[in-house]
Amino acid sequence: MTLPLKNTADLSARLQELHARTRETPLFNPVFQLGLDLSRALEGGSTDLDALEALVEELECAGLEARAGRLQRLVAPVAPEANEAALNAALGSADDFDAFRTRWESPRLHAVFTAHPTFLMTPGQSAAVADAASQDTPISRSVCAADAQRPSITLEYEHGEVSKALANAQDARSKIVSETLAYAAKVWPDQWHALAPLPFRFASWVGYDMDGRTDIKWYTSIRFRLSEKAERLRRFADDLEAIVPAHALIDTLRSGADHAGRSAEDFGEDLSAPEALSQAANRLTYDHPDKLTSLTAIIAQLDDEAAASDDLDQAIAIKTLTSCMRADGLGMGHVHFRVNAKQLHNAIRSHMHETPELDLASKGAVATLRRMLAGRKPMRTNFASLAIESSTAIRQFLAMAQILEHIDADTPIRMLIAECEQPSTVLAALYFARTFGIEDKVDVSPLFETESALEHGGRFLDSLCAEQQYRDYVRLRGRACIQTGFSDAGRFVGQIPASLAIERLQGRFAQAMAKNDLADVAALIFNTHGESMGRGAHPANFEDRLSWPMSGWARHRFASSGIKLEPEVSFQGGDGYLFFSRPELALATLSRIVCAPVDNADAANDPFYSRTDISLDFYRAVRAHQRQHLRSATYSRAVTAFGLGLLNSTGSRVSRRQSDISADRDMNLRQIRAIPHNSVLQQLGYPVNVISGIGSAADGNYEELASLIESSPRGQQLISLARASNGLASIKTVAAYGELFNSAYWASRPYRGTEPHLSGACETLAEFLTKDDRTGVYRRLASRLRVDALKLYRLFDLLPAEDPDSNRETTRRMIGAAQSVRLALMQHIFLKAVSVPVFSRANDISREDVLEMVFSLRIEDALAQMRRAFPTHFPAPGDFAMDAPADYPDATSEGYAQIGRDFIDPIERAYSLMLRLSISIANQFGAHG
Template structure:
């Protein structure tokens, strides 16, 4: 070793030195070699876990700083003054009042705050990132590393975090509304009072999403909605008190807040017993004078008072508050319930008593459902109906009915249907909405995310829009709603082909609506994506972020048919909430969105859509490459080789199904949800679902494709996403993980007496791993990725070069350093695990099983078995008050305590450091998963 390795600067310099050696030895792996350098130092005693922890702390701070800089870059400028100026410029772009009114009275965006498992950072780290992004404050080591304070991510924790994010979003929107009204009052003093700005709507599905979950009770959803109502009414009261402290409605709002809070407490306990539920329900349904179920009268009064106000500042404040009430209703935002199509199918079959085995994909099913819809009469329901109902899907409709009747009668509710691939599923949902009398307040929205749904979605929408029952329903609601998802689509189709497939589906939706005379209703399209490149968020800034999931071409399809478009996106979990972690960030985020162009017809005229001979083949070839990976046992084994052991727990939703030890080897990718899948790719070093396939798709047609991409805004956007991902990727890192399981490596490591103290452990590892498949798996995957990458870079060489800033190079080095330190820690864990004595008091503990747990990074389970095998506390003769003397046994637990100190405790500490490095790597990528 030529350099000391005591700081990240040392690691970075050593990596550069090692990279130079790849010119003479192409197969040389700098990342693995640096990991070996650190491992040798650790095992020789020239460094220790304390010193490695110091390196981990530096890498953590580097990751937090990178996260803050990325956030700041995406939303800049951040200062309130700069955003006030930017908004003023956008407001001044329209000189005609009616045009201005049309532009600002309909939402620029619907934003949905979801709770996908991305709560990676501790609260202190989140605050540090937000402060640094807002104020350029330095990130100190004291805030980078408080890992003992990582909270348990429960559903209640997630709900608390979404409420904080929504509160900051609401305040930022109020500022934008206030600026809009102030501008209008100045420019159109005789007309501005007729303006009702509504630049954003907010929603959440935290606590209402039942797709893939069984841990959310129906009364949990009721409690959350009541607590949201209490908080929003309190905030409304505080806002009105700032305008007029003596206003009588202040007390009305506060009393309503207190009433909702008491009801939320009633629904916080276990309501499985009839008596407990009856008491809670009756207190909620009682016509109490403080119970508010509508803000309509209050909004009307505030609007009237604004018209009569002599002070324009007070009039603006009153109208701003009325606008916020109109936007949110009696909650922190709108709510989205979500169920799976299968749950709806099971529910509707109970109504098809004459044809219980009817194929719901058949025309006969559509006819049967039409008949059911035509005959159904609304039924009254109460909370006992909810308690008795066993079907998850029906229960959600019953819960919506109770919310609309007893909590908030003004605010419509979305019903999202996952894995919805048949028009009959929508009719089934309409049946239950009509059956419970809420058809006029529920927006049923199918989700298109699977490969099959995206491929056949156009025909689905054609058939659905041709249905009289559906057309009548969407006219009643004033909008037709669909949802397109980028998580599972990005995982199973690949992010770039998924985006293009979703774009085509959106165009087919516009076509189906126009063909079936539905141009008189709006099209609400919810594009659910996350903050990472693997989940559909473009890293190029907010304008790119908005046009990536819904391109100018797709928007133009609706504009041509004169269909009003209501775009909607999600901000997912801890990653997405960062944009709203502070008031300054929330205002900057919403200002970037408000100032972005809504629709540019010129941008829709893109050669990418004219040269379908190139672009369509490009799409198909990338999709085929992604499909080969998904169907490949090599790819599946590589992604699942460590299970979820590289990841921290980041949400209340389970990341994978349970399986036994042997099942890890054959784990199917579908057992891992989309976000953990993408996160594992980040941790392994290469976002396969973003980059892979582009090079192979260009093979043989480089010049023509490069010319098309260079001349096409959409093409440049596609390549921008891939380039940003490639700038963080390392195929050498993927290969390095496989070398951990290379029997020849372990057999050769102490060769020629270099590390004689490791000879026994290395020999045991070499023997145990002779039949392990993971070295070959990672080598094969790395080879496939390398061949594709060579072609990808050949395409990039024909495109205008991107500037390579020092920050990007530093990011790559920090990721490489983190990977190397983690590889050293993994080797330390392996060596300690095989050095644990074979003897055990617990004879049913298999050493082979424990080692397999370790190699699959099921460390917590392995540690539990080791501690069971080598307990440090067990009964001794002195614990018993025996009259008769005894000489046996005379052994103490000291021997086992030493095993704990020398082997078990170091494994636990090394693994904790590994997980901290996983956070650092995710921060360098900019998101978890």
């Protein structure tokens, strides 16, 4: 070792030195070598876990600083005055009042605050990133280290976080609405009162999403909706009091808030007993004078007062408030319930009395549901109906019915259907909506996300829009809704093919609506994605972030058919909420959206869509390459080799699907969800689902493809995503993880007496790993990735270079340093684990079983078994009231305490440092998964 390794600067310099050696030895692995350097220092005593923890803290700081810089870059400018200037420029683009009104009374975006498990950072870390991004506040060392107690990411925690984000989003929207009204009042003083700006709608599915989880009780959703109502009414009351301090409606709003708050407390109790539910339900359903279920009269009164006011500022403030009331209703935002198609299928079968076994994908099922819908009359329901119902899907419809009747009668509710692949599923949802009398307030929205759904989605939409019952329904609602997901799509199809397939599906939706005379209703398309490039959010800038999931070409398809488009996107979990974690950031985020260009006419001339002989072949080739990975035992084994042991727990929804948790060696990719899948790829160093296949798709056609990409804005956007991902990727890192399981490495490590104190442990590891497959698996995967990458670089060479990222090499070295430190910690864990004294088999758990747990990073399970085998707490002689004397056991005996200190505790500490490095690496990538 030629350099000391005391800080990240030392690590970076050492990595640079080691990288130079790859010229003379192509197979040399700098990341693994730096990990070995650190491991030798740690095992040799020249450094210790305290020193490594200091390195980890530095790397955490670097990750947080990178995260803050990325956030600031995306939403810049952040200063409120700069955003006010940008907004004023955008407001001045309309020539007449009618055009101005058309633009500002229709949402530029529906933003949904979802809560999949992406709560990666601790509250202190998130606050530091937000402060740094919004106010250029330096990130201090004190907050870089992970908090001693990471909060338990419960549903309650997620709901609290979404409420904070929504509050900041609402305040930012109010500023935009106020500026819009002020501009209109100045330019059109005789007409501006007719303006009702609605630039954004907000929604949340936190507490209402039942897809893939059974841990949310129905009354939890009711309680959340009531608590949201109470909070929003208090905020409305505060806003009105700031405008007109003695206004009579303030008491009305506060009393309504108090009533909702009391009911929320009622529904926070255990309502499993009929008596308890009856009391809570009756207090809510009783026609109490403080019970507000509609804001219509309040909005009308306030608008009349604004129109009659001689105080312009007061009138603008009142109309700003009524605009927010129209947008949010009696809640912090709209709500999205979500169920799985299978849950709906199980529910509808119980209502198909004559043909319960009918194949729901058949034409016969559609005909049957058509008849059922035609004759369906609404039925009255109450909270007892909810308590008695056992079907998850029907329970969701019953909950919506109670919300619309007793909590908020004005605000529509979305019903999202995951894995929806046939029109009969949508008709089943319409059947239940009609059954419970809420058809006019519920937007049924099928989700297209799986490979099958995207492939056959066009035919699905053609058939659905041809159904008269569906056409009547969407005309009643004024909109047709679908959801497209970048989650499983990006995992199983690849992120770039998924984006192109989703874009094509959106175009087919426009075509199906136009063909079936539905141009008179709006198309609301909810594009769900996370914040990272692995889940559908483009990292280049906010304009690309908006157009990536809903391209100019797709927008043009709706515009050319005269269909009003309402785009909707998600801001997901701890990553997405960062955009709204400070008032300045929320205003900057919404300003970027309202100031983004909306003219998509040029998209129709993009050669990417006319030269389908090249672009379609490119799409198919990338998708085929991604499919090969997905179906490859090598890829599956590499991604699941460590289970989920590289990841922190980051949400209330389980990351792993139901399965036998002991079957790690045979774990299938479908047993883990999309976010942890993508997160594991980040942690292994190579976002396969973003980068792979592009080079192979270009093979043999480099010049033509490069020419098309260079002349196509959409093609450039595709390659920009791949370049951004590739700029953070390292195939050497993937290979390095395989070498941890190389029996020859462990057998050779103490060769020639270099580390004689490790001879026994290394020999045990070498022997144990002789049959392990992971070295070969990672080598094969790295080889496949390398071949594809060589072709990708050949394509890059033919394309104009992007503006150099001044931080790119620093970022890469920080990721490499973090990976190397983690490799050293993993080696420390392995060496300590095999050095634990042999213990007897207990309850069918052997030492070999425990070691396999360690190698699969099921560290908590392994530690539990070790502590069981070597307990440190025993009954003492003094605990017993014995008359007879005894000399044994000696009170000075330590029992197994030394084993705990020397082996078990260091494993636990090393693993906790590993997980902190996982946060640092994810922050360098810009998001979790």
